[in-house]
Amino acid sequence: xxxxxxxxELPHHGEIGLVPTMGAFHEGHLxxxxxxxxxxxxxxxxxxxxxxxxxxxxxxxxxxxxxRRDAELAEGAGVDVLYVPTAEEVYPPGFETWVExxxxxxxxxxxxxxxxxxxxxTVCLKLFNLVRPRRAYxxxxxxxxxxxxxRLVRDLAVPLEICVVPTVRDADGLxxxxxxxxxxxxxxxxxxxxxxxxxxxxxxxxxxxxxDYFEEADFEPRVLAAAVRIGSTRLIxxxxxxxxxx
Numbered sequence: 001x002x003x004x005x006x007x008x009e010l011p012h013h014g015e016i017g018l019v020p021t022m023g024a025f026h027e028g029h030l031x032x033x034x035x036x037x038x039x040x041x042x043x044x045x046x047x048x049x050x051x052x053x054x055x056x057x058x059x060x061x062x063x064x065x066x067x068r069r070d071a072e073l074a075e076g077a078g079v080d081v082l083y084v085p086t087a088e089e090v091y092p093p094g095f096e097t098w099v100e101x102x103x104x105x106x107x108x109x110x111x112x113x114x115x116x117x118x119x120x121x122t123v124c125l126k127l128f129n130l131v132r133p134r135r136a137y138x139x140x141x142x143x144x145x146x147x148x149x150x151r152l153v154r155d156l157a158v159p160l161e162i163c164v165v166p167t168v169r170d171a172d173g174l175x176x177x178x179x180x181x182x183x184x185x186x187x188x189x190x191x192x193x194x195x196x197x198x199x200x201x202x203x204x205x206x207x208x209x210x211x212d213y214f215e216e217a218d219f220e221p222r223v224l225a226a227a228v229r230i231g232s233t234r235l236i237x238x239x240x241x242x243x244x245x246x
Contacts, residue, residue: 001071001074001075001079001080001081001082002080002081002082003071003081003082003084004081004082004083004084005083005084005085005086005089006085006089007083007085007089007130010044010081010083010130010131011042011044011081012132013041013042014040014041014042015040015041015042015134015135016040016041016042016043016044016131016132016133016134016135017036017037017039017040017042017043017044017133017134017135017136017137017163018036018044018045018046018127018128018131018133018135018136018137019032019033019036019043019044019045019046019079019136019137020045020046020048020123020124020127020136020138021045021046021047021048022047022048022049022050022063022178023047023049023064023065023066023067023070023178024063024064024065024066024070024178024181025069025070025073025074026168026176026177026178027168027176028139028141028167028168028175028176028177029045029073029077030073030076030077031139031165031166031168032137032138032139032165033045033074033077033078033079034077034078035137035163035165036078036079036135036137036163037077037078037079039135039163040133040134040135042080042081043078043079043080043081044079044080044081044082044083044131044133045074045079045081045082045083046082046083046084046085046127046131047067047070047082047083047084048083048084048085048087048090048123048127049063049065050090050119050120050123051087051119052091052115052118052119052122052123053115053116053117053118053119053120053123054116054119055113055114055115055116059179059234062182063178064178064181067084070082083130083131090123090126097122098118098121098122099118099121099122099125099152099156100117100118100121101117101121101148101151101152101155104117104144104147104148104151105117105118105121105148107144107217108144108213108215108217108225108227109144109227109236110144111213112212112213112227117144117145117148120145120148120149121148121149121152124136124149124152125152125156125158128153128158128160133160134160134161135160135161135162135163136149136160136161136162136163137163137164137165138162138163138164138165139164139165139166139167139168140164140165140166140167140238140240141167141168141175141176141177141236141237141238142236143217143219143223143225143238144217144219144225146162146164146219147217147219147220149162150162150220167237167238169195172192173192173195173196173199174188174191174192174194174195175195175235175237177235177236179233179234179235180233180235182231182232182233183230183231183233184231187230187231187233190208190209190230191228191230191235193205193206193208193209193228194206194209194226194228194235194237195237197214197226198224198226198237198238198239199239201224203226206226206228209228209229209230210228210229210230211226211227211228212226212227212228212229212234213225213226213227214226216241217238221240221241221242222240222241222242223238223239223240223241224238224239224241225237225238226238
């Protein structure tokens with residue numbers, strides 16, 4: 001596996017599968033890498049903690065960073081190129097062009113994290129232009145992010161396929177997230193109410209937690225999505241409702 005830090009070093013031969021990430025890899029990321037490995041000649045993973053998608057007071061500084069560990073995990077999962085750009089390469093001096101997906105980017109997460117999806121959409125489009133993939137891979141856990149990127153690709157006629165990989169969960173049902181590392185043992189036990197409430201379609205199971213939202217969203221597919229705060233950690237999750245008789 002090669003680690004490249006400049007877009008000028010990126011290869012552009014064969015069918016490329018791109019996995020955009022912010023690092024702190026866990027089994028959810030590895031599932032994306034493996035899916036990309038199965039379907040493409042070349043797998044590129046980007047590792048960039050995107051400051052534009054963190055809102056004021058958000059956890060940009062707390063976000064875990066361990067490039068060496070991430071590189072080892074990526075290589076083991078079949079990644080060919082790990083693209084680790086600097087903030088200056090992604091947002092050069094004078095940068096002032098942003099991508100806004102209006103309706104989808106303003107609801108749910110967008111309401112609680114204003115500007116978040118503007119940062120997501122902009123960095124994704126930039127990565128698509130730099131890497132030039134045939135396919136890009138995202139996790140179902142971030143259902144709204146998937147919806148935003150799908151709309152971006154559709155509206156702006158970006159010539160690539162968005163591939164969605166099912167949410168990966170720990171044995172206790174908690175969706176894998178880099179933020180889980182911030183939970184104390186007691187907080188993690190309380191966090192289990194989130195997947196249980198979603199599975200039961202019962203907001204009442206979240207009593208005692210600070211709930212930002214627990215709502216159905218008409219994405220593709222339709223989901224029941226939720227966000228909760230436990231101590232200083234904010235968790236999101238969703239379950240697919242398509243075909244659900246309820």
